[in-house]
Amino acid sequence: MTNILETKQLTIQFGGHLAVNEVDFKVKEKEFKSIIGPNGAGKTTFFNLLSGQLTPTKGCILLKGIDITALSSSLRTRKGIGRSFQITNVFPNLTVLENVRLAVQSQMAIRYQMLFPFNKYKKVLDKSYELLKLVFLEEKANSLAKNLAHGEKRKLEIAMLLALETEILLLDEPTAGMSLEEVPAILEVIRNIKREGKRTVILIEHKMDMILDLSDSVTVLFNGTLLADGTPKEIMDNETVQTAYLGGLHNGHNA
Numbered sequence: 001m002t003n004i005l006e007t008k009q010l011t012i013q014f015g016g017h018l019a020v021n022e023v024d025f026k027v028k029e030k031e032f033k034s035i036i037g038p039n040g041a042g043k044t045t046f047f048n049l050l051s052g053q054l055t056p057t058k059g060c061i062l063l064k065g066i067d068i069t070a071l072s073s074s075l076r077t078r079k080g081i082g083r084s085f086q087i088t089n090v091f092p093n094l095t096v097l098e099n100v101r102l103a104v105q106s107q108m109a110i111r112y113q114m115l116f117p118f119n120k121y122k123k124v125l126d127k128s129y130e131l132l133k134l135v136f137l138e139e140k141a142n143s144l145a146k147n148l149a150h151g152e153k154r155k156l157e158i159a160m161l162l163a164l165e166t167e168i169l170l171l172d173e174p175t176a177g178m179s180l181e182e183v184p185a186i187l188e189v190i191r192n193i194k195r196e197g198k199r200t201v202i203l204i205e206h207k208m209d210m211i212l213d214l215s216d217s218v219t220v221l222f223n224g225t226l227l228a229d230g231t232p233k234e235i236m237d238n239e240t241v242q243t244a245y246l247g248g249l250h251n252g253h254n255a
């Protein structure tokens with residue numbers, strides 16, 4: 001398997017603070033990779049660098065071996081890196097289906113026309129239902145987005161992200177802000193994406209049980225640096241990780 005995404009010496013400095021410090025990171029095609037680390041370790045900043053929201057002070061990002069460091073975030077999305085917050089809004093007054101349909105349409109670059117060809121419309125609708133099924137929101141297709149529970153909104157956002165059909169998905173704490181009852185549903189959605197086997201997923205999460213359940217490999221960030229990278233078992237057994245991080249994690253989060 002080749003590396004689909006790689007960073008070399010990736011660094012960003014805010015004032016005197018190195019939020020991401022010379023990170024050499026690799027993820028293989030179709031791999032499920034998680035990034036863990038205590039609060040302030042640099043995980044979200046690292047995602048912002050990958051997706052193009054931030055420009056590095058030093059280092060580079062390679063997508064399939066090609067340097068994309070200078071590309072805008074929208075170009076990176078077109079080249080295959082999808083990140084949830086790039087769908088800035090779930091439209092509250094549209095239904096669940098309409099929200100997904102708009103995302104599918106934008107991906108298919110279909111513009112509304114006076115004579116909208118029926119076969120294309122059907123394709124959009126089929127794809128939208130397929131995505132709703134994948135995130136277990138079929139039964140909510142006709143509900144207004146504003147009436148969804150928080151966990152359901154996150155599922156909708158994931159469906160809209162999936163509509164972009166990017167090869168790589170960057171998921172930044174998809175369970176953030178969820179009630180305990182909502183977590184298993186989102187976990188099942190992510191499992192479903194993994195089961196499909198079509199994408200490379202990079203997940204930031206604090207919930208260790210979720211990390212262990214889903215990941216092929218785990219990268220640990222600590223104070224902006226890459227502390228370790230390996231299989232979930234290797235990471236759990238790694239003494240440096242345990243000392244530097246896992247103790248703190250179990251104290252600080254509902255792992």
Ligand SMILES: Nc1ncnc2c1ncn2[C@@H]1O[C@H](COP(=O)(O)OP(=O)(O)OP(=O)(O)O)[C@@H](O)[C@H]1O
Pocket residue numbers: 014019037038039040041042043044045046
């Ligand atoms: N735009 C910015 N300007 C200045 N400092 C920043 C900026 N963005 C992030 N930082 C700092 O960089 C460090 C890394 O933050 P980041 O949000 O990436 O951590 P994190 O690992 O995602 O944490 P959490 O688990 O709490 O989300 C923190 O010390 C943060 O205060």
